[in-house]
Structures are given as structure tokens and as C-alpha cells.
Amino acid sequence: MPGLYSAAMTSTQVLESPLVVGRDATLGLVKRHIDDARSGRGSLLLFAGEAGIGKTRLIRAALRQAATLGFRRSKGDLAPQDLLVPLGSIADLARSMDRAEFGDLAADLLAMKGGKGGDSLASRRILVHEISDRIVAAIDKPTAFAFEDLQWADELSLEVVGELARAATDLPLLLLASYRLRRHGARHDPDSRDRPAGSARCRRRRP
Ligand SMILES: Nc1ncnc2c1ncn2[C@@H]1O[C@H](COP(=O)(O)OP(=O)(O)OP(=O)(O)O)[C@@H](O)[C@H]1O
Ligand SMILES: [Mg+2]
Numbered sequence: 001m002p003g004l005y006s007a008a009m010t011s012t013q014v015l016e017s018p019l020v021v022g023r024d025a026t027l028g029l030v031k032r033h034i035d036d037a038r039s040g041r042g043s044l045l046l047f048a049g050e051a052g053i054g055k056t057r058l059i060r061a062a063l064r065q066a067a068t069l070g071f072r073r074s075k076g077d078l079a080p081q082d083l084l085v086p087l088g089s090i091a092d093l094a095r096s097m098d099r100a101e102f103g104d105l106a107a108d109l110l111a112m113k114g115g116k117g118g119d120s121l122a123s124r125r126i127l128v129h130e131i132s133d134r135i136v137a138a139i140d141k142p143t144a145f146a147f148e149d150l151q152w153a154d155e156l157s158l159e160v161v162g163e164l165a166r167a168a169t170d171l172p173l174l175l176l177a178s179y180r181l182r183r184h185g186a187r188h189d190p191d192s193r194d195r196p197a198g199s200a201r202c203r204r205r206r207p
Contacts, residue, residue, distance in 0.1 A: 033045055034066050037071075037172055038070075040172050043168055043174065044164075050183055059075075059146050072141065074146075075145070078152040089147050103138070109131060112134065127156070147177040150177050161177065
């Protein structure tokens with residue numbers, strides 16, 4: 001039956017198991033942070049480690065877990081070229097916001113990003129505060145934001161994430177972030193951001 005056969009072959013789907021292997025302690029930590037955020041004491045969880053060690057996997061698991069407990073969520077992704085894009089991480093976070101859940105927040109953030117104010121040091125700080133204040137004002141229910149691959153974030157995005165982390169302690173706001181560290185033994189590059197403050201490193205799983 002050629003008709004049936006070709007119909008079956010044209011439909012492809014990638015299925016990924018949500019199982020996170022060997023990370024029970026970290027998942028337990030994530031659960032505690034989700035519970036704390038739900039009761040209004042949010043935080044920033046930063047997963048730092050080498051490429052492929054499972055940072056994205058953990059962030060996805062954390063977002064899924066938060067969603068089952070009623071959190072709305074959004075995620076900002078970055079690529080290497082975004083280092084040169086002012087507020088790239090925040091723009092991507094805004095773009096992935098569901099309007100039904102976040103209302104005008106995404107549109108407001110994208111409009112602020114496109115506005116003036118990023119040139120002098122003082123105006124940069126004003127812009128960072130305007131953006132973080134707008135986000136904070138919208139956190140009236142449990143919310144999880146993920147910032148992936150912050151090693152490629154521009155300075156303004158990092159400043160906004162820093163302000164949100166400060167504010168999160170009094171809000172139902174869980175911030176998740178990933179940061180790729182260089183391979184052990186790689187040549188030191190003085191320009192690379194390889195030591196983020198306050199990072200919780202992912203340790204390699206035992207075989
Ligand atoms: N604990 C784990 N359990 C199951 N699969 C895992 C685990 N950790 C990593 N993986 C799998 O290994 C691959 C790489 O993981 P992942 O993409 O999360 O790494 P990463 O640390 O985000 O890497 P990068 O720095 O390149 O973004 C993926 O296919 C992921 O599903
Ligand atoms: Mg990743």
C-alpha cells in the first residue's frame with residue numbers, strides 16, 4: 001500500500017526522554033528553590049559547567065517542574081554573536097513570553113530595548129532599572145525565567161539579570177541561568193568571562 005507507506009514516512013517527530021540521570025541532589029535543590037519562590041522568596045540558580053554536562057537539561061527539568069506547580073515561564077536563548085547585541089537575552093526572553101500569561105510585558109520590554117538611553121554609563125543604568133522595574137512590577141504570581149548561555153550575554157543583559165536576582169528574594173520569582181565554563185586545562189583567555197560570581201557548578205556525573 002504505497003499511499004499508507006508514504007504518509008507514515010513524511011511524519012517525523014523527535015522524542016526526548018525528560019529523565020535527568022544522576023542529578024538527584026541538584027533536582028532536590030531545584031525543588032527547594034521552586035517551593036521558596038512559590039511562597040514569595042525567589043532566587044537565582046546558576047548552573048555553570050563545561051559544554052554538554054547537562055545545564056540545559058537541568059533548566060528544562062526545572063521549568064517543567066515549576067510549570068506543574070503553577071508557575072508561568074519564559075526562556076531567553078543566546079548564540080555566540082549575541083555578545084554584541086545589547087539586551088539580547090532580555091529580548092529573547094520577551095519574545096518567548098505567552099501573551100495570555102504575561103500580558104503587555106513582552107511588548108513593553110521590546111519597546112524599551114528599542115528606545116534611546118544605552119550610550120552613556122548613567123543612561124545605561126537608567127535603562128537597566130527601567131527594564132528590571134517593569135519586569136518586577138509584573139511578578140504578581142509565581143514566575144520562572146530562564147537565561148541560557150550567559151557566557152554570550154552582553155553587559156546590559158547581565159545587569160538586568162543581576163537586578164532581577166536582587167529583587168527576586170521578595171518575589172514569587174525563580175531565575176534559572178546557565179553559563180558554559182571552559183574545559184579544564186584550556187589555555188587561559190584573559191578576556192573570557194570564566195568565573196561568574198556566585199555560580200553553582202555542575203559536577204561531572206560519575207560513570
Ligand atoms: N543528567 C542527564 N541525564 C540525561 N541526559 C543528560 C544529562 N545531562 C546531559 N544529558 C544529555 O546530554 C546532552 C548535552 O546536555 P545539555 O545540552 O543539557 O548540556 P549543556 O551543559 O547545556 O551544554 P552546552 O554548554 O553545550 O549548552 C543532551 O542530549 C542532554 O539531554
Ligand atoms: Mg546548554
